[in-house]
Amino acid sequence: MPPRSSGCATCRKRKIRCDESRPGCKRCETHNVSCPGYRTDTPGLIQFKDQTTITVKRAKDQYRARQALGRGGSSPALVASNGWTITDSSSPEWLEAESFPTSAGWTDTTTTNSPGWSVLETWPTPESMSGLSPASSFTDYTGSPGFVIEESLTPNGSLILTKSAFRTKQNVQFPISISLLPSPALERRALYASFIDTYLPRIAGTAQNGHFDFYHTIALETSHQPALQASMDALSLVQMGSLHHDKAILKQAVRQYSVALGALGRSIRKNDFLYDDDVLAAVVVLAACELYEEIASMGEGWGQHIQGSNQLVALRGPQSLRSELALLFYSSMRHGSLIHALIARKEPFMATKEWRDVAFRVPNASKDASTKFYDLAIQIPGLLQQHDELDLDSPTALQSIEAILAHSATLESELHDWYTSWQDRAFAGYSILPINSFPTFCALCSDRTFTYAFTFPDFLHAYLHSLHWMVMHYLRTNTQSLHKHRHHLDRDWFPSAEEDVSEEELLGYVLNLCQCIPFFVEPISSSTGSIAVFLPMRCAALYFMAHGHWAWLRWVGNVKNSVFVKGLVPPAVRPDMRKVLPGP
Known part of the structure; x- marks a missing residue:
């Protein structure tokens, strides 16, 4: 077979030798035609x-x-x-x-x-x-x-x-x-614009959110760091390829993901990488890539990227986060870190006072309704860890339980005050509608176990509601278990009526989470809505299984099998079945 010509299209058509000058060949210029470029x-x-x-x-x-x-x-x-x-x-x-x-x-x-x-x-x-x-x-x-x-x-x-x-x-x-x-640059910006348009939902009014601002910022800025550019290419391509089931784009997304990992490895081997904001931003973006089936099957895992970004930021120290990008990626990674910490039941580094204060320096933090919420919620995984590490045979076990209960009561009260204030200030209410008011969800899932679902002003309001119900479920389940341990150590002790945690309360949080899911599946929530479904589904499934609510558990399974049509998949997290823990 003769060698494939590398000349421009015009010279190949005319069957003449092309001088392959850049940006266009001289022969085209001589004939006063635009050189169409090379193969x-x-x-x-x-x-x-x-x-x-x-x-x-x-x-x-x-x-x-x-x-x-x-x-x-x-x-x-x-x-x-x-x-x-x-x-x-x-x-x-x-x-x-x-x-x-x-x-x-x-x-x-x-x-x-x-x-x-x-x-x-x-x-x-x-x-x-x-x-x-x-x-x-x-x-x-x-x-x-x-x-x-x-x-x-x-x-x-x-x-x-x-x-x-x-x-x-x-x-x-x-x-x-x-x-x-x-x-x-414009070609890449067009690709990123598609990503922003389909990945991030619209937010009503003047609501702000550091997680969304982070992606807008890196999509609009040109990075000097190959790892960040390649990771954004990978995330944009896997989002577009998954959304439209385009195998060619998905193949290129995997290729760009590999390029990003290689570039990240080279950057990390440099001594000064730790204070390069773009390197850490790339780690945050790569974690998002791992939520897509096409990359999750060959990547390092969502949890690994979350833990890696946490370790790198913790090494830098809170005072090192000064640039707008650094503060925005800290705000963005806080979302994933809270979810990962709740699942792992381990206190994240950002739960300390000095790290929690960093969040209040993020641009638009005062306008972001979630700033104060995360300040409280990020402390809850530490209470779960303290519960799991209790030694009931220790002579100080009673005092340890009392200390955890006191901290839990304080957080519960502050979360209740935040929720009430947020609803009053932001008109952040919700209403309940018949399930057929959610046409996209109904078209995907035929299970009508829930005949009504919640609707919200926009995704941000829906997500904060669901996070509030979720962390309250974790917190109150933990408190219920601590009450049992407390009574076991002192048979004459009982929680007061105000402190008691009923199954009706815990079930109410879980049912609220389930009734959020149809809204997250609708187009108003974009692809981020599918990600927002992950933990509520896991939380509900584990609770329903533990209490034998099989009809509701079957509904969760049917939803999981039907709504993930955009290439997103829940991260693989298996509970430790060797231990009986109080909650999801």
């Missing part, structure tokens, strides 16, 4: 290559052609049915259709309209684009008025950009190749 080394894979000069020249050519048409210029021109200009081809070799690999792995086609004429850009009809769902908007880089570029996906999940023309009251959209964006 992609790995066809079908996503690559970011700088073709700024080529794409800007093409954009200017198109813009001048449209301007000439608008001025009634004398150059031969026709107007296609889609409103774009058809101009006389400057070279007869362009009269046949040919597809060229673009910098992003998609195809840009130049085709013939009629003998002697060629279409600058060829667009499918609007009817063939019925499956597109436009997302983020970008200003048209040509500067022509009345046009914007929007990102969309085809029904099979392939990434495509759309140029919207506002010539009439109706928007007419035509897809364009992603390579028409003038630089790899």
